[in-house]
Amino acid sequence: GVAHIALGFGKTVVEGEKSLRFSPHFPEMLTQFSTVDDILRNAQRYFYALRMVDYPENLSFDRNGNLIKRQIDEAEDEFPVRMLTSSYIREEHRIRDGSGHERITTFAQVLKYKLFPLPELIKEVLDIGRRGMGCPVEIEFAVNLNQVEPGQSEFYFLQMRPMISETGEKEVDIDDEEIARSFCYSQKALGHGRYRQIRDIVYIPPEVFDGASSAAIAREISMMNNRLLQKHSSYLLIGPGRWGSADHWLGIPVQWQDISGVGAIVELRTEKFQVEPSQGTHFFHNITSMGIPYITVDERKNDRIDLSWLQKLTDSLDFKYVRHLHCDFPLLIKINGHNSHCVILSGNL
Numbered sequence: 001g002v003a004h005i006a007l008g009f010g011k012t013v014v015e016g017e018k019s020l021r022f023s024p025h026f027p028e029m030l031t032q033f034s035t036v037d038d039i040l041r042n043a044q045r046y047f048y049a050l051r052m053v054d055y056p057e058n059l060s061f062d063r064n065g066n067l068i069k070r071q072i073d074e075a076e077d078e079f080p081v082r083m084l085t086s087s088y089i090r091e092e093h094r095i096r097d098g099s100g101h102e103r104i105t106t107f108a109q110v111l112k113y114k115l116f117p118l119p120e121l122i123k124e125v126l127d128i129g130r131r132g133m134g135c136p137v138e139i140e141f142a143v144n145l146n147q148v149e150p151g152q153s154e155f156y157f158l159q160m161r162p163m164i165s166e167t168g169e170k171e172v173d174i175d176d177e178e179i180a181r182s183f184c185y186s187q188k189a190l191g192h193g194r195y196r197q198i199r200d201i202v203y204i205p206p207e208v209f210d211g212a213s214s215a216a217i218a219r220e221i222s223m224m225n226n227r228l229l230q231k232h233s234s235y236l237l238i239g240p241g242r243w244g245s246a247d248h249w250l251g252i253p254v255q256w257q258d259i260s261g262v263g264a265i266v267e268l269r270t271e272k273f274q275v276e277p278s279q280g281t282h283f284f285h286n287i288t289s290m291g292i293p294y295i296t297v298d299e300r301k302n303d304r305i306d307l308s309w310l311q312k313l314t315d316s317l318d319f320k321y322v323r324h325l326h327c328d329f330p331l332l333i334k335i336n337g338h339n340s341h342c343v344i345l346s347g348n349l
Contacts (some may be wrong), residue, residue, distance in 0.1 A: 008049055036094055044106075049067065050066060073103060095110075137160050137161065139160045191295075200324065200326055217321045257315070269300075
């Protein structure tokens with residue numbers, strides 16, 4: 001398994017912000033903390049806490065209305081921050097596991113000095129879940145640190161769900177001829193199998209995407225989704241940036257109900273629009289746990305999508321940002337889950 005942990009409320013992990021990623025089997029091998037510069041670049045700088053002071057007289061029920069985003073440095077004297085951070089010695093350009101003025105979130109006390117057996121607990125719960133569900137699982141958990149006896153801290157198991165949906169196919173081979181014939185090729189796709197039921201494409205051209213308009217784009221997608229649901233038609237969703245992003249400048253902030261009829265998703269990353277993939281978000285894990293292929297196309301990595309082929313297809317509905325394309329022949333999506341390669345082919349190519 002791979003764990004993502006963060007100081008404070010889990011919104012940091014859910015929204016794909018900076019968190020620490022590690023394997024519970026090798027908790028001291030932290031690839032994003034390989035050098036001091038890596039640590040400074042990747043360490044968590046902010047955390048979410050429950051607002052306890054200066055709370056407004058009128059209760060707010062807005063999303064995250066009771067949370068406050070704090071800087072690590074502002075809380076350096078508070079117990080959770082002291083326990084989960086190390087010190088950066090600027091004059092020597094090194095990290096020291098001890099007290100100091102410039103705090104860096106490293107979780108060294110837990111992962112290196114084992115004051116609390118977090119990796120062992122994660123391994124045990126993952127193993128119980130795998131044996132119980134018969135497949136790899138994703139879990140969510142929280143830890144309440146004990147200030148007096150850190151070894152007696154409380155581990156709360158919150159949620160478990162299967163990570164994969166079996167397609168019944170053992171091997172999916174993708175040859176060079178199929179790659180050449182495909183209108184979409186990716187080397188970073190999640191899923192496994194052959195998917196043949198899709199004839200409709202919901203497409204947001206990269207040139208029309210604008211962070212200021214992403215909420216309007218999400219509303220158009222929701223309307224399109226409802227129309228296709230009435231026709232019982234699943235569709236291929238293609239667009240730039242992160243799907244389900246909480247930051248509307250990084251992608252399109254759809255919720256699950258906005259795309260509930262989707263059959264497969266393509267996330268485009270172009271030379272002009274580069275963001276980290278969505279693979280740490282709650283939205284993302286909900287998609288993959290339902291067996292919906294998630295395909296990332298990155299122009300810099302020799303992936304490709306033939307936008308000119310899409311432009312030739314006729315729109316069946318007129319929206320400002322979103323195009324609805326219908327294919328005469330069903331698409332064939334092939335994903336090899338072992339090497340993450342994917343091709344999408346159409347019968348009229």
